[in-house]
Amino acid sequence: MRKFIILCIVLLGGCDQTQQVDIVGNTMGTTYSIKIISTDIDQANLTAEVETRLRDINGLMSTYMPDSELSRFNQSPANEWFNVSPEIIEVLAMAADIYRLSEGSFDVTVGPLVNLWGFGPNPGPDQVPAAKQINEILETIGFEHLQVRADALRKNVDLYVDLSAIAKGYAVDQLASLLDNHGIQRYLVEIGGELRGKGVNAQGQPWRVAVELPESNQRIPYRIIELVDMGMATSGDYRNYFEQGGVRYSHTIDPATGYPIRHNLASVTVLAPSTAMADGLATAIDVMGADRGLALAEAQGLAVFVILKRGDGFEAQYSTAFAPYLKAEE
Secondary structure, eight states: OOOOOEEEOOHHHOOOOOEEEEEEEEEETEEEEEEEOOOOOOOOHHHHHHHHHOOOHHHHSSSSSSSSSHHHHHOOTSSSSSEEOHHHHHHHHHHHHHHTTTTTTSTOOHHHHHHHHTTTSSSOSSSOOHHHHHHHHTTOOOOOGGESSEEEEEEEOOOOOOOOOHHHHHHHHHHHHHHHTTTSSSEEETTEEEEEEEBBBBSSBEEEEEOOOOOOTTEEEEEEEEESSEEEEEEEEESSSETTTTEEESSOEEEEEEEOOOOEEEEEEOOOOOHHHHHHHHHHHHHOHHHHHHHHHHHHEEEEEEEEEEEEEEEEEEEEGGGGGGGOOO
């Protein structure tokens, strides 16, 4: 369920650089960017706090770091409680909610299948695994194999938990909280394409970001979104995939089948007060497909925007709750 950057930020009309502070860097195998509108910022100290918080989160939730807290849980024996930090418990509680809402389409235990298909921390050869291997792993995944209490986790099989489809969104939320604690009221935080905006930009206008046209070889803004006090995440299948025998195999794995998704949904964008929830929901709906995903959005009042592949082109559809965030065509 690993996701790659499929969103571009567009600050149309330019910015008054005397009012905007930019903090950028690398984290979680991707980049981060923070745009702050303020007249009184100690940029050096704030940057240090940002870097420390990101290191802490990565040290808890990374599956690329063998000594992270999550990696150590994954390496621990089954049927034994393993103490973990409150942050992991918090993220797993959100993951459990999305698991239930999506009827299992979002499952943080699907990592072994992602790894089998060559999309995990150790990229493998671009080839379709044997059906026997897929079926064997399917027997050992499932959120029902994970027990969660206030301070510890326990698994009843040799389970592997991967939070990559929600951790970047969580990190965005944590940076937003850090800025809030400093009294900053106008900012745009982005990590690997997942965003959260608060207040307005340097021109006093809503932060404007673009959903990309889902093309693998170019980056073209498709629709402009006005992001006001909201988190935003996008998931899609067109950046990370391989082809074999003329068939494209995406990095997004359906936990029900063990195979990459095969429907015509090219990308999903979700808006939510929590970027972590938007992050997980975008992956869930990507797995579910447009019809089921939009039905879920309408039933739950979720703000969802999807782009479908139609022949040689694309078609956009969106839920009722998403409509207010679309920038009017100029």
